[in-house]
Amino acid sequence: MFRSSQPWIARGRNTSLHSNECEALAAKAAFLNGVWYNTILTLFVLLLLGACAGVPSATQATTPKATTSSSGSTSTGSASFPTTPLQLRTPDFGSSEQIAPTVKVLASADPTLIIQFPLVPSGIKQKFPNATGLVTVLQDTKANDFDAVSITVDKMPPNVKFTVFFTEIAAKPFGHAEYVGDVFTRGDGSGESTFHLITFVAFAADARQSTVQSADQTDAASGIQLEHVGMWFDGVNSARQVLGNPTIPGTPFDGGHGALHAGPQAMTDGQTLPVI
């Protein structure tokens, strides 16, 4: 006769057992069941406790033990973090005879060169005399693949698109120009845009006339230097509407969309000497 070592199996399969024997087996099975579930439950609780113990507390995670070295730097185990700010220096950016007086060269950490200069209203001066603009140009002087240009404006005509150009001359007739990006104003007349492109040594050239040269901040360079920044109405129609003048002629200061569809200049750096 088959005698299973597992009573709960035998109980289900051998129905010819005596009732007392069945009761004993049932009691034994219940006992073993209890032991089995107890073991699983204990293991589960132990695993849970182990997992909790492995997670560092919030305090431990955010405030590692720090020791300060004699040099002033703080060390946390093998890692080392500075505790003092980087030393700032004001890099050279042309002489006062070569750079517009409105240009501020910021003291910044090596290897950055950061300059700032304002934009003032030109074509919108009558209607928006309090309009302001600030241009910030950042260059990594060592890995100079391109510059970062940020333009921030305020109190401008609201909900209007303006184009941004680098130009040869700040005022009319502007000369050679390079279209670099757009700025959209919000409902309150504020707006900002950031571009990544060659700025400090931007130039215009026709490669068929390679002998054309011009002076930049340091010396002569190829092509025509583009050292000013201006903003134009993207569309002559919006300019006519904003300025209340239906006779304003179109200008070339926007790409695509048909010739001379742009409006007049809105903001200028207004300088004779270079700003970039």
Place this chain on the structure above:
Amino acid sequence: MHILQYARRTVLSASCLLLLVICIQVRIATSAIADPSNRQLQVGHAQSNPEAARLLRLKQSGHLAQTVNILNSLPPTTILQFPLVPSGIKQKFPNATGLVTIVRGDRDNSTSDIVTVDVQKMPPNITFTIFFIEIANKPFGHVEYVADLTTRGDGSGESIFNIISFVSFAMDARNPGTSQDDREGLTSGINLEHLGMWFSSLQDAQQVLNDETLKGTIFDGGNPPLHAGPQAMTDGQSAPVF
């Protein structure tokens, strides 16, 4: 014993509930993928992107270079890619490759385009300048200096910059003139619809190409004049690439 039986039932019930929740989640995910509108989002047909479809037609009619790929991007984005091939470095680096990717957001509501230039198997540790140009090959015509790219020791490199590219143009505002743009119609100035890479330094070019007779070019900013080297990579196309 009763407590253990209760715990056992609770564990079993919780397991069943968890299984049910997993089944529901799987069902939701499967139905989302099967939904035609979602499938369109994933595939992104050019037909559903008018700007991409327009560029595709321009390419088919020969108004955009055959090397240009117009990607099946979702509106309102326009994404195109085209290769660069070696020009001045062809003898020494015949396997050099370049890939340009231009991403534009909404045609009328983006402030600039994102241009990525990736190169491989180029002369190592050399800085190249990147220009938008009027003509892909000599004499190149009007040009705009947009960025630099410095290769690593293995000859690979990349540069990413934000600038107006699809409608870039050169002009002298005293006499801007007009030019015909296949995508935009008649436009102001001279359209710049090609891209090339130049040696930033003539000395680098002379050394890399082992040719002391190479002459300086205008293709870098700053002084002195004509300190740049020859063109290294070109899109090599007659029709516009962007």
